Amino acid sequence: MFLAHRIALDPNNVQATCLARAAGTARFAYNWALAEWQRQYEACKTLPSLPRPNEAALRRQFNAIKREQFPWMLEVSKNAPQMAIMQLGSAFQNFFAGRARYPTFRRKGRNDRFTLSNDQFRVDGRRIRIPKLGWVRMREALRFAGRIVSAAVSRTADRWYVSITVDAPDLHLPPAENQGVVGVDLGVTRMATLSTGEIFSGPKALGALLYRLRRLSRSLSRKVKGSRNRVKAKLKVARMHARIAHLRREGLHQLTSTLTRRFHTIGIEDLNVKGMLSNRHLARAIAGMGFGELRRQLEYKTAWQGGQVVIVDRWYPSSKTCSGCGDRLAELELAVRHWTCPGCGVLHDRDINAAINLRNMAVSSTVSACGGEGSGLADTRGETGSSEAGVQPQS
Numbered sequence: 290m291f292l293a294h295r296i297a298l299d300p301n302n303v304q305a306t307c308l309a310r311a312a313g314t315a316r317f318a319y320n321w322a323l324a325e326w327q328r329q330y331e332a333c334k335t336l337p338s339l340p341r342p343n344e345a346a347l348r349r350q351f352n353a354i355k356r357e358q359f360p361w362m363l364e365v366s367k368n369a370p371q372m373a374i375m376q377l378g379s380a381f382q383n384f385f386a387g388r389a390r391y392p393t394f395r396r397k398g399r400n401d402r403f404t405l406s407n408d409q410f411r412v413d414g415r416r417i418r419i420p421k422l423g424w425v426r427m428r429e430a431l432r433f434a435g436r437i438v439s440a441a442v443s444r445t446a447d448r449w450y451v452s453i454t455v456d457a458p459d460l461h462l463p464p465a466e467n468q469g470v471v472g473v474d475l476g477v478t479r480m481a482t483l484s485t486g487e488i489f490s491g492p493k494a495l496g497a498l499l500y501r502l503r504r505l506s507r508s509l510s511r512k513v514k515g516s517r518n519r520v521k522a523k524l525k526v527a528r529m530h531a532r533i534a535h536l537r538r539e540g541l542h543q544l545t546s547t548l549t550r551r552f553h554t555i556g557i558e559d560l561n562v563k564g565m566l567s568n569r570h571l572a573r574a575i576a577g578m579g580f581g582e583l584r585r586q587l588e589y590k591t592a593w594q595g596g597q598v599v600i601v602d603r604w605y606p607s608s609k610t611c612s613g614c615g616d617r618l619a620e621l622e623l624a625v626r627h628w629t630c631p632g633c634g635v636l637h638d639r640d641i642n643a644a645i646n647l648r649n650m651a652v653s654s655t656v657s658a659c660g661g662e663g664s665g666l667a668d669t670r671g672e673t674g675s676s677e678a679g680v681q682p683q684s
């Protein structure tokens with residue numbers, strides 16, 4: 290299974306300049322290939338005998354002209370522009386498959402990154418060897434053992450990171466503490482509520498940081514365009530964004546580690562729907578990272594421990610159904626935190642009740658998976674580690 294570890298880099302000044310140059314080269318190649326793709330596509334619309342654009346041909350075309358036309362490119366690893374054009378190829382594949390939007394041009398300052406294939410770099414403890422740069426210090430050692438697949442170097446605010454993807458063989462972690470099955474309701478204000486009644490409120494500092502981010506953004510908008518102060522304010526905002534993203538990632542990892550360590554089977558609601566109201570109903574830590582990331586972490590971590598994740602269909606009315614008698618309300622407004630079941634008279638905490646329903650769904654779907662009769666509502670994952678439990682989005 291593919292796992293990615295993102296590590297902060299400590300380049301010296303010369304190396305930092307080289308990293309920026311490699312990222313610039315990758316961005317240039319990507320944008321060149323995108324423009325060329327669009328040109329060739331238009332051309333074959335008018336003249337259908339022309340070949341349709343593809344990434345392999347674009348790479349050959351690029352290699353043929355770069356020495357003449359872009360000689361400055363030879364200062365950085367030739368792998369960076371190559372990989373960038375390959376990424377454009379996958380961006381188009383994702384677009385054609387309906388998984389992503391049409392590729393856009395990369396922008397300086399926003400897409401400062403480049404990727405190296407595994408034959409181009411070496412990792413040794415807390416350092417990584419990048420071509421034409423030498424050894425660059427890393428803040429921590431690579432967490433996973435296994436075959437190294439690729440490294441993506443990127444800049445967030447003013448700091449460089451490397452995200453190393455590893456194809457990890459079966460890991461032998463201690464099995465789950467085996468408290469059986471749990472349902473997890475992803476919350477409005479709380480990050481997660483478990484069917485056991487426990488509540489994860491998420492990283493505490495997040496609210497304060499988001500407040501400071503709003504103030505910094507407001508202060509930025511008041512600065513005169515082109516001024517020194519604006520540049521400084523912009524950097525402050527970008528740093529705050531990076532801190533918040535880090536905290537969210539930590540919060541999500543804590544939640545998924547705790548869940549997979551303690552429970553064998555985890556039932557959650559499928560919120561991974563295109564156009565899902567921009568996750569307005571999710572707790573800030575999950576909303577910020579996306580439900581896909583939560584699911585990805587749960588799936589690979591349960592696979593390590595031999596457990597499984599049960600994804601319950603999002604149309605299943607987990608909040609409105611009484612977990613005691615199965616009675617279903619017609620309507621339950623989001624603001625209502627507690628309700629009494631008209632069928633059996635039990636007073637429910639909205640989130641705990643939903644979590645218990647998800648737990649029950651997880652139980653029934655695993656039973657029916659063995660018994661052969663599928664409920665059609667849930668989708669079981671785990672054991673083998675699905676192919677989706679893959680690389681984290683490299684941005």
Ligand SMILES: [Zn+2]
Pocket residue numbers: 611612613614615616630631632633634635
């Ligand atoms: Zn009831």
